[in-house]
Structure formats: C-alpha cells, structure tokens
Amino acid sequence: MKNIVVVILNYLAYWETEKCVTSIKDKRLKISNIVIVDNSSGNESYKVLSKKYAKMENIKILRTHRNYGFAKGNNIGICYARNVLGA
Numbered sequence: 001m002k003n004i005v006v007v008i009l010n011y012l013a014y015w016e017t018e019k020c021v022t023s024i025k026d027k028r029l030k031i032s033n034i035v036i037v038d039n040s041s042g043n044e045s046y047k048v049l050s051k052k053y054a055k056m057e058n059i060k061i062l063r064t065h066r067n068y069g070f071a072k073g074n075n076i077g078i079c080y081a082r083n084v085l086g087a
Contacts, residue, residue: 005033005087007077009070014045018052021059031058033085038063039073060085 006024010017017036024034036053038046038061046063053059062080064073081087 002030003032003085003087004030005035005081005085006031007035007037007074007081009037009039009073009077010041010045010049011039011067011073012041012043012045014041014043014048017045017049021053032087033081034059035077035081035085036061037073037077037080039069040064040067 008017008020021034021036024031036049036059038049040063046061050061053061060080062077064076067073068076
C-alpha cells in the first residue's frame with residue numbers, strides 16, 4: 001500500500017485549514033497522514049492547530065520561524081512527508 005500524505009500550508013487562516021482537514025477526512029480517502037505547515041503566522045494559528053490536532057497521530061503540525069512563501073512553505077512539508085513519514 002502506498003503511503004499518501006497531504007500537505008496543507010497555513011498562513012494566518014487556521015479556520016480555513018481546519019475546514020480543509022475536515023473535508024479531507026470526510027472524503028475517507030486512503031491518506032496515511034496530513035502535514036500542516038504553519039508558515040510563521042503572526043497570530044494564534046500554530047497554537048490553535050496544535051491544540052486541536054494534538055491527539056491525532058496522523059496529523060503533524062510543523063512551524064516555520066519565518067514566512068518562506070507559498071512554494072518553499074509547501075516544500076518544507078513535502079520534505080517532511082518524504083524524509084520522516086516515508087511518503
């Protein structure tokens with residue numbers, strides 16, 4: 001079975017990220033993990049997402065310490081998915 005991982009980039013809009021995760025989970029796709037990369041949001045996004053998904057082992061929350069932009073933010077999540085989760 002393939003190890004499929006979804007990467008979601010979050011910047012400031014944690015409520016949209018929550019909706020995205022819910023949508024993915026509702027579809028019951030064969031996804032092993034979800035990686036959320038908080039791209040150095042200047043609000044409570046990382047804290048809210050970390051607390052909400054703390055007990056869900058298949059959802060990983062990463063945090064960058066500066067905003068790397070869309071492409072590099074996603075690449076950080078992809079590298080984690082490949083190197084740590086074996087996607």
